[in-house]
Amino acid sequence: MLRKEIADITRSWRFIVLLVLIILTFISAMYVSLTNLKAAIGNESDSGKLFLYLKLLTTTDGSLPAFHIFISFLGALLGIALGFDAVNAEQNNGTLIRLMAQPVYRDNVLLAKFLGALIVVSALFVSLALLMIGGGLIITGVWFEAVELFRILAFIVLTVLYVGFWLSLSILLSVRFKQATASALTAIGIWVFFTIFYGIIVKMIAKAFFPDPAFLSQAELFSWNNLLLDLLGLAPSHLYTDATTALLMPSVRSLGPLSMEQMAGAIPNPLPLRESLLIVWPQVSGLLAATAVCFALSYYWFMRREIRS
């Protein structure tokens, strides 16, 4: 079943469109970062390490957002596009009931849809990353470091996880809604909400309900700030951007404000991989949990449901 799903996805129009979009983004981001590489490396003042490839992925001169910011937009779209008609199109076509009349377990259908799309997405991102590394090798001739490779791998895993979240959300909606258009529009609506409106609403609520910072002690200020950050972190795109920023820019030490005491004695050195991973661990587990919850819900709804033509 998995084979058929993968074949279907790679031959479908929407995948090709999104593929072209992502490749274009990739090429333009690479172009921008390559042209600004000299400037970025020249500014390297706080360490002797030269993370060329990480810089390739993240440098920007302001004309275009960095690659990982782009992916937080396009990745969501990719996940939604691959999943929104997973179940309801089959039902409307009449093929779902034919499939269910065969001696196959019902959860295999859901799993095949999910894993098929995930496999295609992972293949896409792995090949993109390898292309970038290869291109960088050819163009600049600088060898990459092991740490960089691991960070880039972690970035790929994180991206696939992020797309997987949106994928499981859209599969959930496709199980719930009978019309493919309904599930597509709802998924896009949720995405727009989280991307644009969520931050604004949370900040508005914070302004309205949180006490005035002038009257607070240092500790209370921190706790309120953390609360605000936690609320903001409920948006998956925020989780993703935070996590990738920490992974791809080793000099990033924390994802929130640090007190003076925490900063004292800190050596301005890029972090080793393990420490970076530890910083982003809450984000990663948040994304994983959200994906798992969506998938579990769609599983629950799909398994017991009656399928008629």
Add this chain to the structure above:
Amino acid sequence: MENAIIELKGLTKYYGSLKAVDNLNLTINKGEIYGLLGPNGAGKTTTILMMLGLTEPSSGEAIVCNYNATHYPILVKRKVGYMPDNVGFYDGMTALENLMYIAQLNGIPPGDVKSRAFEMMEMVGLQAAMHKKAGTYSRGMKQRLGLADVLIKQPEVIILDEPTLGIDPSGVKDFLSLIRQLSRQQQITVLLSSHHLHQVQQLCDRVGIFVGGKLLADGGMEQLSQHLFSKDAYVVMINVKDVLPAPWEHEAALQRLEAVTKVAIAGDTVEISCTKNITPDLVRFFVEKNIDVMGVHKKQYGLEEIYEQYFENNQHENESDGKSSGLFQRSFFKKTRKQ
């Protein structure tokens, strides 16, 4: 007959407060062609879904090929082929690829898949259009492809839900003869759900009439008509040469014959309703009276009359617990009717 291949015991299904299937008890024997008849909303499709494990019954059990369909649906589906009405195919793949996919899902070893799919296509007569995309198929071809689909796993039972819907008459004839041939040759039990009474009458050994979720009658044609029209099970129409005078002198004598319940005379035709088949006695009666008999027709109640009778009897009951319609629909239609 011998062994029962499908047993439904006390099968009941509620959708909220609506009783879709009401305490159904049915046994179907191996090798039979069984027809499921009934108006829309009678519960035929629900019963079929419960037999395959695609729906859970509220109570009772469905045992197919000695497996409980609700607990072991996979085992049941290995032996039962189901063709729904509105069968759909993956339009992007060719018909052969569709068949091969289903064959693979059924666990047929990969080496055999292609040859089996070829065989099936030939059996249903689609070998010329094998490599065309399934989206280009006409309705009749799709139904035949659906049949190939069902047969590729070499099942013991096949369940066809409205298989001849939308097919031209010659196609229907071919389709039904194909089904009958397969059933007899390969001892496949066939369960056919349909509205087309003539087809069901031609093809099926036994018929079950579903109304309002209940199985009202079950049995072969003669059994059913005897059960229903016990008084007027047989009607014999005798055409005589000359128009009989009214009142006819021998009418009283005819009525006094044993098993005759009613005599109706219309011109040169005498319609005699009897409880038994006493046609030879009737003919002898006329001959003795020196009346020239031109033709004798025995009218046996067809499925249409039986169907109508059952349906009529239960129509008034049906209206009270019929299919629930939406609130909007009800209020909307009420408004238009008032105008």
